[in-house]
Amino acid sequence: MNKNIKSKMDILFKSLVVFLLLLTMTFFLSMQNHHLNIDDYRSSTLNQATVIRSNLEHEINTSLNLTLGLVVYIANNPDITDNEFAKIAQQIMQRTHLLRNVGLAKDNVISHMFPLEGNEKALGLRYLDTPSQREGVLRVINSKQTVIVGPIELVQGGLAFVSRIPVFLDEQQTDYWGIASIVMDAEVLYESAGLNKSKKFVDFALQAKDNMGISGHTFFGDASLFENTDNIILPISLSNNEWFLATRFNPEEIPYSTRTLLTFFVGLSISIIISVIVYFLLMTFKRIEYLAAYDTLTGLANRHLFVDHLQEAIGRYKRNNIKFSVLLLDLDHFKEVNDSLGHSMGDELLNAVAHRLQQISRNTDIVARLGGDEFIILQNDVAEFTDSARFAQKLLDEFKQVFILDKIQLHTSVSIGIVTCKVDTLTAELCMKYSDLALYKAKQSGRSAFKFHNEAMSLSLLHEIELTADIKTAIKEDQFHMVYQPQINLTNGTLMGLEALIRWEHPVKGRISPVDFIPTAEKRGLIADIGLWGLNEVCRQARLWLDEDIHFEKIALNISAQHIKAADFTRQILNALEKYQLSPGCLELELTESTFVDKFETIQTVMLNLGKKGVTFAIDDFGTGYSSLSHIKNLNVTYLKIDYIFVKDMLINDGDREIIKATIDMAKALDMITIAEGIEEQEQAELLTEMGCNIGQGYLFYHPMKAKDFAKIPWKQLNS
Ligand code: C2E
Numbered sequence: 001m002n003k004n005i006k007s008k009m010d011i012l013f014k015s016l017v018v019f020l021l022l023l024t025m026t027f028f029l030s031m032q033n034h035h036l037n038i039d040d041y042r043s044s045t046l047n048q049a050t051v052i053r054s055n056l057e058h059e060i061n062t063s064l065n066l067t068l069g070l071v072v073y074i075a076n077n078p079d080i081t082d083n084e085f086a087k088i089a090q091q092i093m094q095r096t097h098l099l100r101n102v103g104l105a106k107d108n109v110i111s112h113m114f115p116l117e118g119n120e121k122a123l124g125l126r127y128l129d130t131p132s133q134r135e136g137v138l139r140v141i142n143s144k145q146t147v148i149v150g151p152i153e154l155v156q157g158g159l160a161f162v163s164r165i166p167v168f169l170d171e172q173q174t175d176y177w178g179i180a181s182i183v184m185d186a187e188v189l190y191e192s193a194g195l196n197k198s199k200k201f202v203d204f205a206l207q208a209k210d211n212m213g214i215s216g217h218t219f220f221g222d223a224s225l226f227e228n229t230d231n232i233i234l235p236i237s238l239s240n241n242e243w244f245l246a247t248r249f250n251p252e253e254i255p256y257s258t259r260t261l262l263t264f265f266v267g268l269s270i271s272i273i274i275s276v277i278v279y280f281l282l283m284t285f286k287r288i289e290y291l292a293a294y295d296t297l298t299g300l301a302n303r304h305l306f307v308d309h310l311q312e313a314i315g316r317y318k319r320n321n322i323k324f325s326v327l328l329l330d331l332d333h334f335k336e337v338n339d340s341l342g343h344s345m346g347d348e349l350l351n352a353v354a355h356r357l358q359q360i361s362r363n364t365d366i367v368a369r370l371g372g373d374e375f376i377i378l379q380n381d382v383a384e385f386t387d388s389a390r391f392a393q394k395l396l397d398e399f400k401q402v403f404i405l406d407k408i409q410l411h412t413s414v415s416i417g418i419v420t421c422k423v424d425t426l427t428a429e430l431c432m433k434y435s436d437l438a439l440y441k442a443k444q445s446g447r448s449a450f451k452f453h454n455e456a457m458s459l460s461l462l463h464e465i466e467l468t469a470d471i472k473t474a475i476k477e478d479q480f481h482m483v484y485q486p487q488i489n490l491t492n493g494t495l496m497g498l499e500a501l502i503r504w505e506h507p508v509k510g511r512i513s514p515v516d517f518i519p520t521a522e523k524r525g526l527i528a529d530i531g532l533w534g535l536n537e538v539c540r541q542a543r544l545w546l547d548e549d550i551h552f553e554k555i556a557l558n559i560s561a562q563h564i565k566a567a568d569f570t571r572q573i574l575n576a577l578e579k580y581q582l583s584p585g586c587l588e589l590e591l592t593e594s595t596f597v598d599k600f601e602t603i604q605t606v607m608l609n610l611g612k613k614g615v616t617f618a619i620d621d622f623g624t625g626y627s628s629l630s631h632i633k634n635l636n637v638t639y640l641k642i643d644y645i646f647v648k649d650m651l652i653n654d655g656d657r658e659i660i661k662a663t664i665d666m667a668k669a670l671d672m673i674t675i676a677e678g679i680e681e682q683e684q685a686e687l688l689t690e691m692g693c694n695i696g697q698g699y700l701f702y703h704p705m706k707a708k709d710f711a712k713i714p715w716k717q718l719n720s
């Protein structure tokens with residue numbers, strides 16, 4: 001899966017986890033709330049049960065107590081008349097709405113009934129002869145207690161409880177009169193106790209039928225309520241009878257309260273908001289992390305990240321001998337694309353190159369952009385280094401395929417420098433440096449090529465380090481000397497001047513050519529010291545010759561670009577001239593074209609100031625650098641030196657000859673004197689003279705020579 005998508009999925013997953021955690025918390029809080037709500041309902045249920053119990057006790061006991069009044073009356077008036085009974089019964093019934101009728105059964109035969117209407121048939125009923133009544137009546141007689149039975153279905157319809165109270169005429173309860181009975185309407189009882197009201201989330205049940213105790217039948221509600229010990233079971237005391245009220249609370253029926261729902265939805269919203277914030281924060285962090293490690297243009301790893309990977313690879317190599325290679329790539333002629341097609345096209349090309357590199361590389365390889373048109377690949381898990389060569393060749397081949405950008409076809413090629421992990425003391429820094437050297441070599445070999453940083457390259461680096469140390473010693477120990485090569489007027493053969501050329505006799509390594517050590521001295525910042533030594537040496541020699549009356553016209557000294565840019569260069573020249581009491585006209589300074597690539601104005605000022613004093617200037621090796629005519633035109637240059645490489649083949653190469661001719665003509669137009677270098681053959685000298693060249697220098701005339709050898713030549717005579 002694409003890395004980017006993977007990390008986005010990762011962030012999404014993390015945000016989701018945060019969301020789920022918060023949601024769980026929200027859910028937990030809401031449930032907590034709901035349970036508090038249930039607890040409230042539970043305690044209100046207990047209250048309800050207590051209220052119902054006391055209502056039941058109140059209703060029944062009130063009726064029984066009222067009936068007791070009748071019982072007391074009979075005890076005093078055993079021959080109670082119908083009228084008296086009706087009066088008392090009416091009064092009793094007025095005081096409670098529970099009673100349906102009141103009856104008396106003297107000697108267990110129903111003798112009085114109120115109201116009589118509808119109950120006439122009951123009069124004269126003999127309890128003990130009636131099977132349905134007998135047992136209940138005997139319980140009353142035997143227990144001498146009030147007995148409540150029911151609920152029973154009444155003949156006239158409806159359910160009722162029958163309460164029978166035994167009537168005795170004496171206090172000792174030996175003189176039995178009969179039974180007083182009341183019929184209590186069950187529906188009215190339930191209603192007034194509050195059992196019939198619709199109750200939310202709660203069920204009630206009552207037992208025991210016929211006053212049969214806790215094991216008796218349930219006559220109201222669901223009998224199973226008495227089976228569960230979790231339910232509340234309250235006893236109901238009715239005279240000497242006992243009922244039980246069972247109450248079951250049904251929490252699962254309780255709906256979620258508004259507060260609970262609000263808690264949940266607010267929590268849900270907060271969870272969503274926080275997860276979204278977390279998502280965007282993580283994305284921002286990822287972006288910051290990305291910017292620190294990736295190239296914004298191409299999306300490839302940047303130098304920083306690449307070095308991290310490289311260090312890991314070095315670690316793997318040192319620990320487990322897992323080999324790797326580093327391939328440094330540089331687009332050939334990218335600058336031209338940028339200059340000719342614009343930067344946006346350049347950027348598009350870089351992007352296309354990045355894409356192509358990634359396609360060619362394996363997943364385990366790291367492709368990075370170091371900046372500009374420089375890319376680098378870490379080839380991991382290399383079995384043999386020929387694999388790296390094959391990979392590099394593949395890269396070169398792939399780049400032969402044209403890039404099509406905006407319908408424009410672009411051909412580009414790369415140069416590749418390869419470093420393999422052969423050295424045990426390898427560091428990331430060395431790796432990058434070596435790859436750079438290898439790339440340089442690849443570029444030099446003609447581009448669209450790859451080169452390994454091999455032993456020879458390491459040696460050249462080593463050589464450079466040694467050479468630097470040697471140069472330092474040479475300056476300190478005065479190992480340099482100068483040789484002088486005469487410059488001859490091509491038309492009349494007279495001496496026009498000398499070029500001073502440095503020589504180094506190394507005490508152990510022998511002669512070292514300036515071609516070998518001058519570039520290193522320039523690279524390592526030692527050239528100004530050498531230049532200063534040369535300046536003093538040349539001036540000292542000039543003074544000697546002047547004193548000895550030896551004719552030399554002027555001495556040309558080669559000056560490096562770095563040296564002339566030094567802050568005290570003008571001072572150094574003037575000091576030397578003054579020290580040896582020389583006229584500035586004795587000194588000519590040779591500068592190569594590369595001197596003018598930067599700090600043009602500084603050099604121009606130096607040349608102007610010294611020129612005013614009389615010092616002359618020559619452009620050395622003209623035609624090999626890239627200075628433009630417009631540059632030279634603005635400088636006070638007296639001499640133009642045609643380089644040896646053109647003179648060398650001028651007799652056989654038309655092109656070289658044409659360049660020489662053009663240079664001479666141009667110099668003439670600019671009022672400059674031409675000096676041809678490296679003339680070895682007579683024919684060259686003749687042709688150059690013919691072309692209008694003024695001065696010649698070369699083995700044909702003189703090799704560079706020591707000062708004492710120069711002094712032996714009778715110049716005065718030659719010149720005259
Ligand atoms: P250059 O300034 O162009 O010097 C001319 C080079 O051509 C000298 O090489 C000289 O020996 C060589 N030469 C002269 N005539 C002939 C000829 O007929 N045929 C051939 N093949 N070569 C000829 P040299 O002395 O080895 O110096 C090489 C370069 O080193 C010089 O090139 C100059 O750029 C640099 N150089 C020499 N001395 C100094 C110095 O004192 N300071 C600085 N900065 N550079 C110096």
Ligand code: MG
Pocket residue numbers: 499558590620
């Ligand atoms: Mg020179």
Ligand code: MG
Pocket residue numbers: 620621641643644677
């Ligand atoms: Mg030269």
